[in-house]
Amino acid sequence: MNAMTRRVVIGTAAVSMALSLAACGQAGDSDTAGDGGDGKTIGLLLPENKTTRYETFDRPIIEEKIKELCEDCEVKYNNAAQDTETQKKQFDALVTQGVKVIILDAVDYKATKSWVQQAEKKGVKVVAYDRLAEGPIAAYVSYDNEKIGRLQGEGLVKALGDKAKDAEIVMINGSPTDPNAPLFKRGAHSVLDKQVGKIVYEQDIPDWSPDEASRKMGAAIDALGKDGFQAVYSANDGMAGGIITALGKQGVKVPVGGQDAELAGLQRILKGDQSFTIYKQIRPEAETTAEIAVALLKGDKWEHLTPSKVTSLTGEFKNIPAKLYDAQIVTKDKIADTIILDKVYSAADICTAEYKTACEDAGIK
Numbered sequence: 001m002n003a004m005t006r007r008v009v010i011g012t013a014a015v016s017m018a019l020s021l022a023a024c025g026q027a028g029d030s031d032t033a034g035d036g037g038d039g040k041t042i043g044l045l046l047p048e049n050k051t052t053r054y055e056t057f058d059r060p061i062i063e064e065k066i067k068e069l070c071e072d073c074e075v076k077y078n079n080a081a082q083d084t085e086t087q088k089k090q091f092d093a094l095v096t097q098g099v100k101v102i103i104l105d106a107v108d109y110k111a112t113k114s115w116v117q118q119a120e121k122k123g124v125k126v127v128a129y130d131r132l133a134e135g136p137i138a139a140y141v142s143y144d145n146e147k148i149g150r151l152q153g154e155g156l157v158k159a160l161g162d163k164a165k166d167a168e169i170v171m172i173n174g175s176p177t178d179p180n181a182p183l184f185k186r187g188a189h190s191v192l193d194k195q196v197g198k199i200v201y202e203q204d205i206p207d208w209s210p211d212e213a214s215r216k217m218g219a220a221i222d223a224l225g226k227d228g229f230q231a232v233y234s235a236n237d238g239m240a241g242g243i244i245t246a247l248g249k250q251g252v253k254v255p256v257g258g259q260d261a262e263l264a265g266l267q268r269i270l271k272g273d274q275s276f277t278i279y280k281q282i283r284p285e286a287e288t289t290a291e292i293a294v295a296l297l298k299g300d301k302w303e304h305l306t307p308s309k310v311t312s313l314t315g316e317f318k319n320i321p322a323k324l325y326d327a328q329i330v331t332k333d334k335i336a337d338t339i340i341l342d343k344v345y346s347a348a349d350i351c352t353a354e355y356k357t358a359c360e361d362a363g364i365k
Contacts, residue, residue: 041074042066042293043094043102047131047178048082050208051238052262054105055079057282057344058130062103065290073294082207084108084177091115094124101125101297103289106133108177109313125296129289132179134314138296139306140322141289143280145180148327149187151278152257155329156188156231157195159255159275164196167230170220171202172213172243174235179313184235184259192233200229205239214242221250231255237265237277244273261330261339266350269332270358279338280327288323332362340364 044062046054063075076094080087084107094102095118102119104126106112116126116135125138132140157164169192174181181204192199201220205213213234220229231254232247234240240258247254258265259278268274288305295302306321330338340347351359359365 040072041099043099044075044077045090046079046105047107049079053260058286061283061286062290065287069294080107082107084111095119101293103127103129103293104133105129106131109133109179127289127293134312137320139292140320141285143327144324145183146187148278149184150191151329153188153191155276156233156257160231166197168198168200169196169231170229171199171233172239173204175206175208176204188233210238210242213239214246217243217246226250226252234258236260237262240274263345267355270355270362276329276331278327279330285325336364
């Protein structure tokens with residue numbers, strides 16, 4: 001089976017998204033939901049809404065798949081808006097209401113240990129989604145995040161070309177409370193430490209804040225000078241946007257990477273402001289998670305969905321059943337046969353008036 005055939009469509013048409021949200025969204029809000037102890041309810045807790053993927057793709061795809069597999073199932077949804085204490089209250093409320101399966105994408109992975117332990121004592125199964133929460137997790141679905149970091153490093157090296165071996169690099173990493181962030185960092189370092197000259201400035205950014213990333217980039221320029229670095233590693237597209245804004249204010253133009261294939265990131269790539277992004281197929285990740293959650297709720301077999309085993313970042317919890325999906329580097333010339341082909345975004349979504357010429361130059365119609 002070739003790579004083209006393997007690709008799984010992760011986006012749905014806007015109408016389908018709207019219908020999915022209309023059918024499932026309101027029922028998912030905790031203030032409108034019922035008792036939840038009837039064995040037909042699945043909790044869904046997402047960490048934040050600054051990254052566009054969660055509300056645009058993850059939530060509707062998970063809800064849609066759960067409804068497909070279990071028509072009379074209800075999804076109780078909440079977004080923690082990057083606040084750990086808010087997410088703890090949301091989690092505890094689901095347990096109190098008798099919800100037996102919770103899909104958890106943690107704000108702070110370390111904080112979840114006691115939550116998950118208490119939930120397990122009450123017979124509640126927790127599926128860690130996208131981020132590996134700490135505790136006795138039933139299953140984990142995400143990506144090979146260290147490999148994603150390696151891809152980011154490789155993308156930056158390729159963007160530098162012949163200049164890579166002597167290049168000085170700024171690294172703007174993700175949130176220290178996100179368990180994926182150190183894996184991205186480790187993977188990127190494994191490439192950059194060997195293939196570039198030197199990392200001259202490095203910062204972790206709380207909450208993946210684009211504004212804070214922009215401020216740190218400004219501080220890096222002040223410390224290093226406009227010619228004191230030749231590229232910037234950004235752990236995601238949102239922060240890349242802030243970084244590129246800071247670079248633009250100082251008249252600096254260097255390769256900048258990213259991750260998540262956000263619409264704004266893709267447009268920056270077409271315009272030439274951003275060098276690449278990392279495209280992760282969200283639909284298979286989201287649908288597999290929904291399948292596991294429904295199987296856990298019904299008492300059906302699901303082990304075939306998790307062929308791998310992982311250990312929590314602290315090393316305390318081992319042999320967690322897992323499914324880890326792959327990802328790929330997307331540059332300007334790859335947008336048409338990845339993002340558009342997979343219907344994540346259409347050419348019309350990407351090629352607004354400002355980007356029409358850039359799209360034409362990239363062969364996107």
